[in-house]
Amino acid sequence: MASIPKIISVDDHTVEPPHVWRDRLPAKFLDVGPRIVRAPVKEMTFVGGRFAPVMGATGDDGPMADWWIYEDLHRPLTRLDTAVGCSRDEVRLKGITYDEMRPGSYSVPERLADMDRNHVQSALCFPTFPRFCGQTFTEAKDRELGLLGVRAYNDWMVEEWCGPDARGRLIPLALVPLWDADLAAAEVRRNAARGVRAVCFSEIPPHLGLPSVHTDAWDPFLRACAETGTVVAMHIGSSSRMPSTSADAPPAVGSTITFANCCFSLTDWLMSGVFDRFPGLRVMYAEGQIGWIPYILERADVVWAENRGWGGVAGKVLRPPSELFAAHVYGCFFDDAFGLRNLDAIGVGNVLYETDYPHSDSTWPRSREVAEEQMGHLAPDVVERIVRGNAIELLGLTEEGLWAGAGSA
Structure with a gap:
């Protein structure tokens, strides 16, 4: 049995505490900026890949x-946002309060304790x-407020969530407008600094x-990422559309095929010419799993x-395209025995491990x-690369696997 070194998870989640924007937005925006209100849930559905509370x-x-x-947005916290600590039968589509979630979802000390329990270093x-x-800020009407909301989140992420109390174990992930x-x-450049x-x-x-x-509209953003060594991280559902087959398909259908958007997205990137224009650019697919990758690369090479x-x-x-993938793309997984049996067709250097804490799919x-x-x-050296070595290289971590940016000890 393989000996597993301390894990660096490249896909966990934070549930933002209520004060993130309240403490950081100008006073004139506090009544319209993000804020928490406790209220009853009148109705909530998740059908055909659409969440409607x-x-x-x-x-x-x-x-x-x-x-x-x-x-005008009203978005409840749900049990799907933070399911760890609950039995699988208790994980249902329902609204919850902060009092009903595991504190590690939003509190740094409790998060570190839960990481210790799960053999996770960073x-x-x-x-x-x-x-x-x-997307929440992209869809907002007030662009000035949206930009302030993005920057406030990033400041909280760097200064508090990944601040001194995290001791370098929490790695910052920024938003952009x-x-x-x-x-x-x-x-990108402000945060890279x-x-x-x-x-x-x-x-x-x-x-x-x-x-x-496929356009050049993103070139300023992609150039900034390439020049600063900032990886472009794409999570399943980051198109606001989970894959589904029909308007009445139950969530189980979408949950089974969550990787589908990654297939479409990867094909877009491989056939876009972006990697030839920006040789230093690297992208990763969070929670997309890896077992589907070999065939996409095989087919893309034939088409090319x-x-x-x-x-x-x-x-x-x-x-x-397979050469572009090897040089620029990382697949992330938390439970994919098939993908690991076909690792040679994916590339040891292109795979990252994750735990998905605190979501319902989490292996925590x-x-x-x-x-x-x-x-x-x-082999032990392959295991080491998958569970931590590749992440250290990609995210610019210390040899010990810690974030060495502002606020880390």
Whole structure:
């Protein structure tokens, strides 16, 4: 059985505490900026890949939840946001309050304790209320407030969540204002100057009404990432559209095929010419798993070799897609025995491990045991690269696997 070194998880999540924007926005925005209100849940559905909650009025009957209110948005905290510590049968689509979640979801000391319990040394955490690439602020009406909201989140992430109390064990992941590539580039550079080496982005930007990666619209942002060594991190669902088959498909359908958006997104990037224009650029797919990657690369290489003349990529994509993948792309997984059995077809250097704390799919507190069960056939040096070595290189961590930016000890 493989001996598992301390894990560096590249996909965990933070549930932002209520004070993040209240403490950082100008006073004139406090009544319209993100804030928490406790109110009943009138209705909540998640069908066909669409989440649709309805907040009840004061005095209405119904289960209580803590709701994020921002402009016209009403978004409750749910059990799916933070399910660790609950039995699988208790994990249902329902609203919850901060009192009903494991404190490690939002509190640094408790998070570190839960990481210790799970054999995790360091963790990169995606947002909850802003959504996986900051769509909440991109969709806002007031652009000035949206930009302030993005910057406030990043300041909280660097100064508090990943601040001195985290002792370098929490790794910052920034947001950018997706509605303006120049502003996004400036935010990448602002955070890179204080040691941040990862930024959220959408897996399929056109689903958000934004340009695709086949245009040059993102060039200022991508150039900033390439020049600062900032990895572009794309989480499943960061297009605000979870894959589904029909409008009435139950969530189990989407949960089974969550990797599908990653397939579409990776093909976009490989056929875009972006990696030839920005040789230093690197991207990662969080929670997409890895078992699907070999066939996509095989098929993409065939299309590039045989059909590029009419396929719109001649003169733009200069190398086989599999070579581009090897040099620029990282797949992330938490439970993928099939992918690990086919590691040679993916690339040892292109795989990262994750625990997905505190979501319902999380392997916490058994991430070490899951790794032992699935990696027992691998050599120790390969295991080390997957569970921590590749992450250290990609995220610019210390040899000990810690973040050495501002605020770390």
